[in-house]
Amino acid sequence: MSIFQPRIAIAGGGPSGLALGLLLNQRGIRTTIYELRSKPSQEELAKPSGMLDLHEESGLKVMRECGLWDAFQAALGDCAESMRVLNHDGVIVHEHDGQHASRPEIPRNALANMFMERMPTDIIKWDHKIFSATRTRNEITGAVEISLDLGPNGTATYDFVVGADGAWSRIRKLLSDIKPFYSGALLVAAVMRHASTKYPHLVELNGPGSLMALGHHNGILTHRGPQDSIRVSAAISTADEEWAVTTGLEGKTPAEIKAPLLDDPKLFRDWAPLLKELFATACDEEEKDNPGSAVNILPLYMLPVGYRWEHQTGVTLLGDAAHLMTPWAGEGVNLALWDSLDLAYAIAAVPQTVDAAAWQAELDPLVKGFEDVMLTRATEKAKLTARNMDICLGEDGAKGLRDAFRMYTEMALAARAEGTGPAESSS
Numbered sequence: 001m002s003i004f005q006p007r008i009a010i011a012g013g014g015p016s017g018l019a020l021g022l023l024l025n026q027r028g029i030r031t032t033i034y035e036l037r038s039k040p041s042q043e044e045l046a047k048p049s050g051m052l053d054l055h056e057e058s059g060l061k062v063m064r065e066c067g068l069w070d071a072f073q074a075a076l077g078d079c080a081e082s083m084r085v086l087n088h089d090g091v092i093v094h095e096h097d098g099q100h101a102s103r104p105e106i107p108r109n110a111l112a113n114m115f116m117e118r119m120p121t122d123i124i125k126w127d128h129k130i131f132s133a134t135r136t137r138n139e140i141t142g143a144v145e146i147s148l149d150l151g152p153n154g155t156a157t158y159d160f161v162v163g164a165d166g167a168w169s170r171i172r173k174l175l176s177d178i179k180p181f182y183s184g185a186l187l188v189a190a191v192m193r194h195a196s197t198k199y200p201h202l203v204e205l206n207g208p209g210s211l212m213a214l215g216h217h218n219g220i221l222t223h224r225g226p227q228d229s230i231r232v233s234a235a236i237s238t239a240d241e242e243w244a245v246t247t248g249l250e251g252k253t254p255a256e257i258k259a260p261l262l263d264d265p266k267l268f269r270d271w272a273p274l275l276k277e278l279f280a281t282a283c284d285e286e287e288k289d290n291p292g293s294a295v296n297i298l299p300l301y302m303l304p305v306g307y308r309w310e311h312q313t314g315v316t317l318l319g320d321a322a323h324l325m326t327p328w329a330g331e332g333v334n335l336a337l338w339d340s341l342d343l344a345y346a347i348a349a350v351p352q353t354v355d356a357a358a359w360q361a362e363l364d365p366l367v368k369g370f371e372d373v374m375l376t377r378a379t380e381k382a383k384l385t386a387r388n389m390d391i392c393l394g395e396d397g398a399k400g401l402r403d404a405f406r407m408y409t410e411m412a413l414a415a416r417a418e419g420t421g422p423a424e425s426s427s
Protein backbone atom coordinates (compact mmCIF):
# COMPACT_ATOMS: atom_id res chain seq x y z
CA MET A 1 0.00 0.00 0.00
CA SER A 2 1.40 3.45 -0.91
CA ILE A 3 1.93 5.98 1.87
CA PHE A 4 -0.55 8.84 1.85
CA GLN A 5 1.07 12.29 1.53
CA PRO A 6 -1.25 15.15 2.55
CA ARG A 7 -1.35 18.20 0.30
CA ILE A 8 -0.48 21.16 2.57
CA ALA A 9 -0.31 24.84 1.53
CA ILE A 10 0.88 27.83 3.52
CA ALA A 11 -0.58 31.18 2.47
CA GLY A 12 2.09 33.86 2.97
CA GLY A 13 5.86 33.83 3.24
CA GLY A 14 6.29 36.19 6.21
CA PRO A 15 7.97 35.07 9.45
CA SER A 16 5.19 32.64 10.44
CA GLY A 17 4.82 31.05 6.99
CA LEU A 18 8.55 30.68 6.43
CA ALA A 19 9.17 29.28 9.92
CA LEU A 20 6.36 26.75 9.52
CA GLY A 21 7.60 25.78 6.05
CA LEU A 22 11.10 25.14 7.37
CA LEU A 23 9.94 23.28 10.49
CA LEU A 24 7.74 20.97 8.40
CA ASN A 25 10.44 20.49 5.79
CA GLN A 26 12.85 19.48 8.56
CA ARG A 27 10.30 16.85 9.61
CA GLY A 28 10.02 15.48 6.07
CA ILE A 29 6.54 16.99 5.50
CA ARG A 30 5.96 18.54 2.08
CA THR A 31 4.37 21.99 1.79
CA THR A 32 3.97 24.78 -0.73
CA ILE A 33 4.26 28.42 0.40
CA TYR A 34 2.39 30.98 -1.73
CA GLU A 35 3.83 34.49 -1.39
CA LEU A 36 2.52 37.49 -3.29
CA ARG A 37 5.86 39.36 -3.29
CA SER A 38 8.70 38.72 -5.73
CA LYS A 39 11.75 36.89 -4.47
CA PRO A 40 13.94 39.53 -2.77
CA SER A 41 17.46 40.03 -4.14
CA GLN A 42 20.48 39.85 -1.83
CA GLU A 43 20.81 43.64 -2.23
CA GLU A 44 17.21 44.15 -1.04
CA LEU A 45 17.74 41.79 1.89
CA ALA A 46 20.79 43.81 3.01
CA LYS A 47 18.79 47.06 3.26
CA PRO A 48 17.67 48.28 6.73
CA SER A 49 14.34 46.55 7.32
CA GLY A 50 13.26 47.20 10.89
CA MET A 51 14.45 45.29 13.92
CA LEU A 52 12.58 42.50 15.72
CA ASP A 53 13.49 41.54 19.27
CA LEU A 54 13.10 37.83 19.89
CA HIS A 55 11.97 36.46 23.24
CA GLU A 56 13.22 33.37 25.06
CA GLU A 57 10.00 31.35 25.22
CA SER A 58 9.01 32.00 21.59
CA GLY A 59 11.27 33.54 18.93
CA LEU A 60 14.54 32.31 20.44
CA LYS A 61 13.07 28.85 21.04
CA VAL A 62 12.23 28.62 17.34
CA MET A 63 15.79 29.65 16.41
CA ARG A 64 17.07 26.71 18.45
CA GLU A 65 14.46 24.25 17.17
CA CYS A 66 15.26 25.16 13.57
CA GLY A 67 19.00 24.73 14.16
CA LEU A 68 19.48 28.42 13.45
CA TRP A 69 21.13 29.46 16.70
CA ASP A 70 24.61 30.06 15.26
CA ALA A 71 23.28 31.86 12.18
CA PHE A 72 21.06 33.96 14.43
CA GLN A 73 24.01 34.96 16.65
CA ALA A 74 26.00 35.91 13.55
CA ALA A 75 23.16 38.15 12.32
CA LEU A 76 22.98 40.13 15.59
CA GLY A 77 25.10 43.11 16.49
CA ASP A 78 23.47 46.02 14.71
CA CYS A 79 21.27 47.06 17.60
CA ALA A 80 22.14 46.90 21.28
CA GLU A 81 19.36 45.98 23.72
CA SER A 82 19.70 49.29 25.52
CA MET A 83 16.74 51.67 25.65
CA ARG A 84 16.29 55.36 26.38
CA VAL A 85 12.97 56.94 27.28
CA LEU A 86 12.76 60.72 26.90
CA ASN A 87 10.01 63.22 27.39
CA HIS A 88 9.12 65.67 24.63
CA ASP A 89 11.59 68.20 26.09
CA GLY A 90 14.37 65.73 25.36
CA VAL A 91 15.00 64.88 29.02
CA ILE A 92 15.94 61.24 29.64
CA VAL A 93 13.50 59.86 32.22
CA HIS A 94 14.52 56.22 32.04
CA GLU A 95 17.48 54.33 30.64
CA HIS A 96 18.71 50.78 30.74
CA ASP A 97 21.96 49.64 29.23
CA GLY A 98 20.68 46.28 28.05
CA GLN A 99 23.43 44.46 29.97
CA HIS A 100 21.15 41.85 31.48
CA ALA A 101 18.50 41.96 28.77
CA SER A 102 17.65 38.74 26.96
CA ARG A 103 15.75 39.94 23.91
CA PRO A 104 18.32 40.21 21.10
CA GLU A 105 17.24 42.14 18.01
CA ILE A 106 17.60 40.92 14.45
CA PRO A 107 16.82 42.72 11.18
CA ARG A 108 13.50 41.53 9.75
CA ASN A 109 15.16 40.67 6.42
CA ALA A 110 17.95 38.68 8.06
CA LEU A 111 15.35 36.59 9.89
CA ALA A 112 13.47 35.86 6.66
CA ASN A 113 16.69 35.04 4.86
CA MET A 114 17.73 32.50 7.48
CA PHE A 115 14.52 30.55 6.93
CA MET A 116 14.61 30.87 3.14
CA GLU A 117 18.22 29.75 2.78
CA ARG A 118 17.49 26.46 4.52
CA MET A 119 14.52 25.41 2.40
CA PRO A 120 14.56 23.84 -1.04
CA THR A 121 13.92 26.74 -3.41
CA ASP A 122 10.86 25.18 -5.03
CA ILE A 123 8.86 25.21 -1.76
CA ILE A 124 8.23 28.97 -2.00
CA LYS A 125 6.14 30.13 -4.94
CA TRP A 126 6.99 33.83 -5.26
CA ASP A 127 4.69 36.18 -7.21
CA HIS A 128 1.76 33.94 -6.26
CA LYS A 129 -1.02 36.01 -4.77
CA ILE A 130 -3.97 34.10 -3.32
CA PHE A 131 -7.12 35.89 -4.46
CA SER A 132 -9.60 33.76 -2.57
CA ALA A 133 -10.08 30.36 -0.99
CA THR A 134 -13.09 28.03 -0.98
CA ARG A 135 -13.76 25.05 1.23
CA THR A 136 -15.87 22.10 0.06
CA ARG A 137 -16.35 18.45 1.02
CA ASN A 138 -15.48 15.88 -1.63
CA GLU A 139 -18.57 13.65 -1.74
CA ILE A 140 -16.57 10.67 -2.99
CA THR A 141 -13.60 10.70 -0.61
CA GLY A 142 -15.39 12.38 2.31
CA ALA A 143 -12.41 14.70 2.77
CA VAL A 144 -12.57 18.48 2.97
CA GLU A 145 -10.81 20.25 0.12
CA ILE A 146 -9.52 23.81 0.12
CA SER A 147 -9.22 25.36 -3.29
CA LEU A 148 -6.97 28.41 -3.76
CA ASP A 149 -7.65 30.91 -6.55
CA LEU A 150 -4.21 32.06 -7.65
CA GLY A 151 -5.40 34.41 -10.39
CA PRO A 152 -3.08 34.18 -13.42
CA ASN A 153 -1.36 31.19 -11.77
CA GLY A 154 -4.53 29.08 -11.87
CA THR A 155 -6.06 27.17 -8.96
CA ALA A 156 -4.68 24.57 -6.58
CA THR A 157 -6.44 22.20 -4.18
CA TYR A 158 -5.22 21.11 -0.74
CA ASP A 159 -6.11 18.89 2.21
CA PHE A 160 -4.91 21.52 4.68
CA VAL A 161 -4.28 25.25 4.24
CA VAL A 162 -2.56 27.46 6.81
CA GLY A 163 -3.35 31.16 6.66
CA ALA A 164 -0.04 32.86 7.43
CA ASP A 165 -1.02 35.75 5.20
CA GLY A 166 -0.96 38.54 7.75
CA ALA A 167 -3.33 41.36 8.62
CA TRP A 168 -5.55 41.20 5.54
CA SER A 169 -5.64 37.40 5.33
CA ARG A 170 -7.70 35.87 2.53
CA ILE A 171 -7.75 32.56 4.38
CA ARG A 172 -9.39 34.13 7.46
CA LYS A 173 -12.54 34.58 5.37
CA LEU A 174 -13.03 30.79 5.48
CA LEU A 175 -13.33 31.00 9.27
CA SER A 176 -15.07 34.29 10.05
CA ASP A 177 -16.10 37.69 8.70
CA ILE A 178 -13.93 39.62 11.16
CA LYS A 179 -11.67 42.30 9.73
CA PRO A 180 -8.91 44.29 11.46
CA PHE A 181 -9.84 47.75 12.70
CA TYR A 182 -7.76 50.92 12.95
CA SER A 183 -6.15 51.30 16.38
CA GLY A 184 -6.11 55.10 16.56
CA ALA A 185 -2.38 55.54 15.88
CA LEU A 186 -0.05 55.54 12.92
CA LEU A 187 3.68 55.61 12.22
CA VAL A 188 5.59 57.74 9.74
CA ALA A 189 9.00 56.13 9.25
CA ALA A 190 12.30 57.14 7.64
CA VAL A 191 15.81 55.68 7.81
CA MET A 192 19.23 57.35 7.96
CA ARG A 193 22.22 55.17 7.10
CA HIS A 194 25.86 55.62 8.14
CA ALA A 195 24.68 57.58 11.17
CA SER A 196 27.88 57.34 13.24
CA THR A 197 30.05 58.92 10.59
CA LYS A 198 27.54 61.47 9.31
CA TYR A 199 25.62 62.45 12.43
CA PRO A 200 27.59 61.52 15.57
CA HIS A 201 25.60 63.98 17.71
CA LEU A 202 22.36 62.20 16.77
CA VAL A 203 23.93 58.83 17.55
CA GLU A 204 24.94 60.24 20.92
CA LEU A 205 21.34 61.30 21.50
CA ASN A 206 20.02 57.92 20.40
CA GLY A 207 22.52 55.64 22.12
CA PRO A 208 23.42 52.18 20.78
CA GLY A 209 19.90 50.73 21.02
CA SER A 210 16.39 52.15 20.91
CA LEU A 211 14.99 55.51 21.90
CA MET A 212 11.39 56.33 22.75
CA ALA A 213 10.56 60.01 23.10
CA LEU A 214 6.95 60.31 24.25
CA GLY A 215 4.52 63.04 25.14
CA HIS A 216 1.21 64.75 24.31
CA HIS A 217 -0.14 61.49 22.79
CA ASN A 218 2.63 61.30 20.19
CA GLY A 219 6.16 59.95 19.98
CA ILE A 220 9.49 59.78 18.18
CA LEU A 221 10.80 56.22 18.23
CA THR A 222 14.05 54.79 16.94
CA HIS A 223 15.83 51.51 16.32
CA ARG A 224 19.45 51.04 15.27
CA GLY A 225 19.90 48.65 12.34
CA PRO A 226 22.13 47.37 9.54
CA GLN A 227 24.45 49.71 7.64
CA ASP A 228 24.88 51.78 10.82
CA SER A 229 21.31 52.99 10.35
CA ILE A 230 18.75 54.59 12.61
CA ARG A 231 15.09 54.00 11.71
CA VAL A 232 13.12 56.96 13.07
CA SER A 233 9.35 56.77 13.34
CA ALA A 234 6.97 59.54 14.28
CA ALA A 235 4.11 57.93 16.21
CA ILE A 236 0.93 59.97 15.87
CA SER A 237 -2.36 59.54 17.70
CA THR A 238 -5.30 60.39 15.51
CA ALA A 239 -8.83 59.10 15.33
CA ASP A 240 -8.75 59.78 11.57
CA GLU A 241 -8.02 56.51 9.81
CA GLU A 242 -7.62 58.47 6.55
CA TRP A 243 -5.19 60.95 8.16
CA ALA A 244 -2.72 60.75 5.26
CA VAL A 245 -5.44 61.69 2.77
CA THR A 246 -7.15 64.27 5.01
CA THR A 247 -3.87 66.07 5.66
CA GLY A 248 -2.84 65.91 2.00
CA LEU A 249 0.34 64.01 2.95
CA GLU A 250 -0.54 60.82 1.10
CA GLY A 251 2.08 60.16 -1.58
CA LYS A 252 4.38 62.97 -0.41
CA THR A 253 8.09 62.35 -0.07
CA PRO A 254 9.89 62.29 3.31
CA ALA A 255 11.33 65.75 2.67
CA GLU A 256 7.82 67.09 1.92
CA ILE A 257 6.19 65.72 5.08
CA LYS A 258 8.97 66.90 7.40
CA ALA A 259 7.75 70.50 7.88
CA PRO A 260 4.00 69.73 8.16
CA LEU A 261 4.75 67.32 11.00
CA LEU A 262 7.48 69.24 12.77
CA ASP A 263 5.74 72.65 12.55
CA ASP A 264 2.29 71.44 13.64
CA PRO A 265 1.50 72.64 17.21
CA LYS A 266 -0.66 69.54 17.76
CA LEU A 267 2.24 67.29 16.74
CA PHE A 268 5.92 68.13 17.21
CA ARG A 269 6.29 71.94 17.01
CA ASP A 270 7.07 72.30 20.70
CA TRP A 271 9.37 69.29 20.96
CA ALA A 272 13.09 69.51 21.79
CA PRO A 273 15.10 70.77 18.78
CA LEU A 274 17.41 67.75 18.82
CA LEU A 275 14.50 65.29 18.68
CA LYS A 276 13.05 67.25 15.76
CA GLU A 277 16.44 67.21 14.08
CA LEU A 278 16.60 63.43 14.51
CA PHE A 279 13.36 62.97 12.58
CA ALA A 280 14.16 65.68 10.01
CA THR A 281 17.57 64.16 9.28
CA ALA A 282 16.08 60.70 8.78
CA CYS A 283 13.57 62.23 6.34
CA ASP A 284 16.34 63.99 4.40
CA GLU A 285 18.50 60.87 4.26
CA GLU A 286 15.57 58.70 3.21
CA GLU A 287 14.85 61.18 0.42
CA LYS A 288 18.48 60.99 -0.77
CA ASP A 289 18.43 57.17 -0.71
CA ASN A 290 15.06 56.87 -2.46
CA PRO A 291 14.55 60.06 -4.45
CA GLY A 292 10.91 60.82 -5.21
CA SER A 293 9.53 57.81 -3.26
CA ALA A 294 6.48 58.37 -1.08
CA VAL A 295 7.08 58.35 2.67
CA ASN A 296 6.04 55.26 4.59
CA ILE A 297 2.83 56.17 6.48
CA LEU A 298 1.61 53.13 8.36
CA PRO A 299 -1.78 53.20 10.12
CA LEU A 300 -1.70 50.53 12.83
CA TYR A 301 -4.49 47.95 12.72
CA MET A 302 -5.54 45.23 15.12
CA LEU A 303 -8.01 42.38 15.48
CA PRO A 304 -10.40 42.52 18.45
CA VAL A 305 -8.64 41.41 21.64
CA GLY A 306 -9.82 37.86 22.33
CA TYR A 307 -10.78 37.14 18.68
CA ARG A 308 -11.58 33.44 18.12
CA TRP A 309 -13.26 31.35 15.47
CA GLU A 310 -15.03 28.03 15.42
CA HIS A 311 -12.62 25.31 14.33
CA GLN A 312 -13.09 24.03 10.77
CA THR A 313 -11.52 20.95 9.24
CA GLY A 314 -8.81 21.63 6.66
CA VAL A 315 -7.86 25.18 7.59
CA THR A 316 -6.28 27.25 10.33
CA LEU A 317 -4.56 30.60 10.87
CA LEU A 318 -1.43 31.70 12.66
CA GLY A 319 0.62 34.84 13.25
CA ASP A 320 -0.94 38.18 12.36
CA ALA A 321 -3.70 36.48 10.38
CA ALA A 322 -4.91 34.96 13.68
CA HIS A 323 -4.16 37.70 16.19
CA LEU A 324 -3.01 40.97 14.61
CA MET A 325 -1.97 43.49 17.26
CA THR A 326 -0.10 46.80 17.22
CA PRO A 327 3.68 46.69 17.84
CA TRP A 328 3.61 48.38 21.28
CA ALA A 329 4.70 45.25 23.16
CA GLY A 330 6.97 43.79 20.47
CA GLU A 331 5.12 40.48 20.62
CA GLY A 332 3.79 39.98 17.07
CA VAL A 333 6.68 38.17 15.48
CA ASN A 334 7.37 36.21 18.63
CA LEU A 335 3.84 34.91 18.74
CA ALA A 336 4.00 34.22 15.00
CA LEU A 337 7.11 32.04 15.41
CA TRP A 338 5.71 30.32 18.49
CA ASP A 339 2.53 29.48 16.58
CA SER A 340 4.61 27.99 13.76
CA LEU A 341 6.44 25.72 16.16
CA ASP A 342 3.27 24.53 17.88
CA LEU A 343 1.51 23.90 14.57
CA ALA A 344 4.51 22.02 13.19
CA TYR A 345 4.40 19.76 16.27
CA ALA A 346 0.68 19.19 15.75
CA ILE A 347 1.00 18.30 12.06
CA ALA A 348 4.03 16.08 12.68
CA ALA A 349 2.10 14.18 15.38
CA VAL A 350 -0.44 12.82 12.87
CA PRO A 351 0.21 9.12 12.32
CA GLN A 352 0.35 7.45 8.90
CA THR A 353 -3.11 7.23 7.35
CA VAL A 354 -4.57 5.69 4.21
CA ASP A 355 -6.24 8.76 2.77
CA ALA A 356 -7.07 12.44 3.19
CA ALA A 357 -10.28 11.92 5.19
CA ALA A 358 -8.48 9.72 7.73
CA TRP A 359 -5.57 12.16 7.90
CA GLN A 360 -7.92 15.09 8.55
CA ALA A 361 -9.74 13.12 11.25
CA GLU A 362 -6.40 12.60 13.05
CA LEU A 363 -5.29 16.20 12.51
CA ASP A 364 -8.55 17.87 13.56
CA PRO A 365 -8.28 17.55 17.36
CA LEU A 366 -4.59 18.45 17.25
CA VAL A 367 -5.29 21.66 15.32
CA LYS A 368 -8.22 22.49 17.55
CA GLY A 369 -5.93 22.15 20.59
CA PHE A 370 -3.31 24.28 18.84
CA GLU A 371 -5.88 27.00 18.15
CA ASP A 372 -7.06 27.05 21.78
CA VAL A 373 -3.54 27.43 23.15
CA MET A 374 -2.49 29.97 20.50
CA LEU A 375 -5.53 32.21 20.94
CA THR A 376 -5.42 32.10 24.73
CA ARG A 377 -1.80 33.24 24.90
CA ALA A 378 -2.36 35.79 22.08
CA THR A 379 -5.22 37.31 24.08
CA GLU A 380 -2.87 37.91 27.02
CA LYS A 381 -0.27 39.52 24.75
CA ALA A 382 -2.94 41.61 23.02
CA LYS A 383 -4.07 42.94 26.42
CA LEU A 384 -0.46 43.80 27.28
CA THR A 385 -0.05 45.47 23.88
CA ALA A 386 -3.20 47.57 24.31
CA ARG A 387 -2.04 48.60 27.80
CA ASN A 388 1.39 49.61 26.50
CA MET A 389 -0.15 51.62 23.68
CA ASP A 390 -2.37 53.51 26.15
CA ILE A 391 0.66 54.25 28.30
CA CYS A 392 3.03 55.30 25.50
CA LEU A 393 0.48 57.46 23.74
CA GLY A 394 -0.87 59.02 26.93
CA GLU A 395 -0.51 62.69 27.83
CA ASP A 396 2.80 61.99 29.62
CA GLY A 397 3.87 58.82 27.83
CA ALA A 398 7.47 59.09 29.00
CA LYS A 399 6.52 59.09 32.68
CA GLY A 400 3.95 56.37 32.09
CA LEU A 401 6.50 54.14 30.36
CA ARG A 402 9.13 54.81 33.03
CA ASP A 403 6.68 53.77 35.73
CA ALA A 404 5.71 50.69 33.73
CA PHE A 405 9.36 49.68 33.33
CA ARG A 406 9.86 50.05 37.08
CA MET A 407 6.83 47.90 37.75
CA TYR A 408 7.94 45.24 35.23
CA THR A 409 11.42 45.21 36.78
CA GLU A 410 9.97 44.70 40.26
CA MET A 411 7.71 41.93 38.94
CA ALA A 412 10.66 40.29 37.18
CA LEU A 413 12.79 40.42 40.34
CA ALA A 414 9.93 38.98 42.39
CA ALA A 415 9.33 36.24 39.81
CA ARG A 416 13.03 35.41 39.71
CA ALA A 417 13.16 35.24 43.50
CA GLU A 418 10.22 32.82 43.41
CA GLY A 419 11.84 30.90 40.54
CA THR A 420 8.93 31.55 38.19
CA GLY A 421 10.95 33.33 35.49
CA PRO A 422 11.00 36.80 33.97
CA ALA A 423 7.93 39.01 33.73
CA GLU A 424 6.68 40.85 30.68
CA SER A 425 8.45 43.92 29.40
CA SER A 426 7.45 46.61 26.98
CA SER A 427 9.02 46.61 23.52
Ligand SMILES: Cc1cc2nc3c(=O)[nH]c(=O)nc-3n(C[C@H](O)[C@H](O)[C@H](O)COP(=O)(O)OP(=O)(O)OC[C@H]3O[C@@H](n4cnc5c(N)ncnc54)[C@H](O)[C@@H]3O)c2cc1C
Binding pocket: 011, 012, 013, 014, 015, 016, 017, 034, 035, 036, 037, 050, 051, 052, 053, 128, 129, 130, 131, 164, 165, 166, 167, 168, 169, 170, 187, 298, 318, 319, 320, 321, 327, 329, 330, 331, 332, 333, 334, 335, 336, 427
Ligand atom coordinates in the same frame (compact mmCIF):
# COMPACT_ATOMS: atom_id res chain seq x y z
C1 LIG B 1 5.99 48.94 12.38
C2 LIG B 1 5.94 47.57 12.97
C3 LIG B 1 6.91 47.20 13.90
C4 LIG B 1 6.89 45.94 14.46
N1 LIG B 1 7.82 45.61 15.40
C5 LIG B 1 7.77 44.41 15.98
C6 LIG B 1 8.73 44.03 16.98
O1 LIG B 1 9.62 44.79 17.33
N2 LIG B 1 8.62 42.81 17.55
C7 LIG B 1 7.64 41.94 17.19
O2 LIG B 1 7.58 40.83 17.75
N3 LIG B 1 6.73 42.24 16.24
C8 LIG B 1 6.79 43.45 15.63
N4 LIG B 1 5.87 43.77 14.68
C9 LIG B 1 4.85 42.79 14.32
C10 LIG B 1 5.41 41.78 13.33
O3 LIG B 1 5.96 42.44 12.21
C11 LIG B 1 4.31 40.84 12.87
O4 LIG B 1 3.61 40.36 13.98
C12 LIG B 1 4.87 39.68 12.08
O5 LIG B 1 5.49 40.12 10.90
C13 LIG B 1 3.78 38.67 11.74
O6 LIG B 1 4.28 37.69 10.89
P1 LIG B 1 3.30 36.91 9.92
O7 LIG B 1 4.17 36.01 9.12
O8 LIG B 1 2.19 36.32 10.69
O9 LIG B 1 2.63 38.04 9.00
P2 LIG B 1 3.32 39.02 7.95
O10 LIG B 1 4.65 39.45 8.42
O11 LIG B 1 2.31 40.09 7.68
O12 LIG B 1 3.52 38.14 6.66
C14 LIG B 1 2.42 37.80 5.82
C15 LIG B 1 2.97 37.44 4.45
O13 LIG B 1 1.87 37.03 3.64
C16 LIG B 1 1.97 37.65 2.38
N5 LIG B 1 0.61 37.77 1.85
C17 LIG B 1 -0.38 38.58 2.29
N6 LIG B 1 -1.50 38.41 1.58
C18 LIG B 1 -1.22 37.44 0.67
C19 LIG B 1 -1.98 36.82 -0.37
N7 LIG B 1 -3.25 37.17 -0.59
N8 LIG B 1 -1.38 35.87 -1.12
C20 LIG B 1 -0.08 35.51 -0.91
N9 LIG B 1 0.69 36.07 0.06
C21 LIG B 1 0.12 37.02 0.84
C22 LIG B 1 2.63 38.99 2.64
O14 LIG B 1 3.28 39.50 1.48
C23 LIG B 1 3.63 38.62 3.74
O15 LIG B 1 4.87 38.22 3.24
C24 LIG B 1 5.88 45.02 14.08
C25 LIG B 1 4.92 45.38 13.15
C26 LIG B 1 4.94 46.64 12.60
C27 LIG B 1 3.87 47.02 11.60
